[in-house]
Amino acid sequence: MDISVKNISFSIKNTVILSDISASIASMECVGIVGPNGSGKSTLLKCIYRVLQPDAGEIFFDGSNIKNMTLKESARAVSVMAQDNSYAFDFLVEDIVLLGRTPYKKMLQFDNEADYKIVKNALKTVGLAGFEKRNFSAISGGEKQRVILARALAQNTSCLIMDEPTNHLDIKYQMQTMEIVKKHKFTSIIAIHDLNIAALYCDRIIALKDGQIVGNDVPEKLLTPEFIYYLYEVLSEVHMNKKTGKVNIIYMPSDSNICK
Numbered sequence: 001m002d003i004s005v006k007n008i009s010f011s012i013k014n015t016v017i018l019s020d021i022s023a024s025i026a027s028m029e030c031v032g033i034v035g036p037n038g039s040g041k042s043t044l045l046k047c048i049y050r051v052l053q054p055d056a057g058e059i060f061f062d063g064s065n066i067k068n069m070t071l072k073e074s075a076r077a078v079s080v081m082a083q084d085n086s087y088a089f090d091f092l093v094e095d096i097v098l099l100g101r102t103p104y105k106k107m108l109q110f111d112n113e114a115d116y117k118i119v120k121n122a123l124k125t126v127g128l129a130g131f132e133k134r135n136f137s138a139i140s141g142g143e144k145q146r147v148i149l150a151r152a153l154a155q156n157t158s159c160l161i162m163d164e165p166t167n168h169l170d171i172k173y174q175m176q177t178m179e180i181v182k183k184h185k186f187t188s189i190i191a192i193h194d195l196n197i198a199a200l201y202c203d204r205i206i207a208l209k210d211g212q213i214v215g216n217d218v219p220e221k222l223l224t225p226e227f228i229y230y231l232y233e234v235l236s237e238v239h240m241n242k243k244t245g246k247v248n249i250i251y252m253p254s255d256s257n258i259c260k
């Protein structure tokens, strides 16, 4: 499924959070959204997954305006791994992952054997086999994040939106998360702070600053020391890694004797 965002703007009171954002994400493309804290990454994702309604502009899934889709239809198209994974009540891990099956249920329809099988497989895929009966509140932050990824897998969508999916994960599971996304050939939009992980796995990177798109290109072209300085005011060196064919970013202390 492809996604296109056309001229999205969003303000809270008189503060402009997103200004005239347009972007297209091709089917099965993995696009990273980067930018400083507060640049509007989560807000843009929330507009796409319909938690927020933009003041202006349109969003299309496979050419259909999402305004004309029911929330259930959207949920069968797009799964979400948001930043806040807290639940007010204590659920079993299994119950959380079963929520991914909700868009396929009629009112009061019970979960069946096929649903439980999907849940089991999803937990296995994220390295949490046997966690079904654990209390969600009593597992680690990284495990919680992987449960939410399992929920997204159980939702069986062609598109996945992730808001900082790797922030609680150790390096093995950061890489595993990104590799699951690539293996499943999701159309994926991922807000991510780690430029090295973004460079390794994203086909393209969109950079936001002050609610506007300031860069949109393949990682090798976008992630130059000059651009990284412009975006974050951080000095860096960028090297092409011959083994991966991807760029590695090395950050430098601000008193480093290198050009900006």
Ligand SMILES: Nc1ncnc2c1ncn2[C@@H]1O[C@H](COP(=O)(O)OP(=O)(O)OP(=O)(O)O)[C@@H](O)[C@H]1O
Pocket: 012, 017, 035, 036, 037, 038, 039, 040, 041, 042, 043, 044
């Ligand atoms: N409900 C709200 N009320 C007021 N301001 C808000 C609200 N939601 C977001 N903002 C502001 O909008 C701006 C963009 O927030 P957003 O969460 O989209 O940024 P972000 O790029 O995802 O940041 P981070 O990297 O810190 O997660 C921030 O300045 C934030 O304080």
